[in-house]
Amino acid sequence: MIVAVLWVVSVLIVGLMTFPYAIPLISGDTPKNLTGEATKQIILGVENMTCEGCFVTITKSLTKLDGVSEVKLTLSPPEAKIYYDPEKTSIEELIQATTNVGYPSFIKEDLIQ
DSSP, X not given: OHHHHHHHHHHHHHHHHXXXXXXXXXXXXOOBOXXXXXXXXXXXEETTOOSHHHHHHHHHHHHTSTTEEEEEEETTTXXXXXXXXXXXXXXXXXXXXXXXXXXXXXXXXXXXX
């Protein structure tokens, strides 16, 4: 019994170390900016996104932008939910970041916090 629990905990820890972006999914945290207020959210429809490998490219291009605190991608439907600080980056910059790496995007939903 104890060995099984240790295996489960070990797998969970290794998984979270490998995929640190999954931590907020497990903890349910909402990204916060430095003032402690929640950032703005937007959902972009993303074209040409066909596999999990695309996630890495898109996530890297978006998180390089100043003010982007988190990116959540889904294949079905192909979209990106982005948490960002509108004072540091614009929606146009978000769209340009995905387009520059081969994944044109468009505003699907602009969520207000």
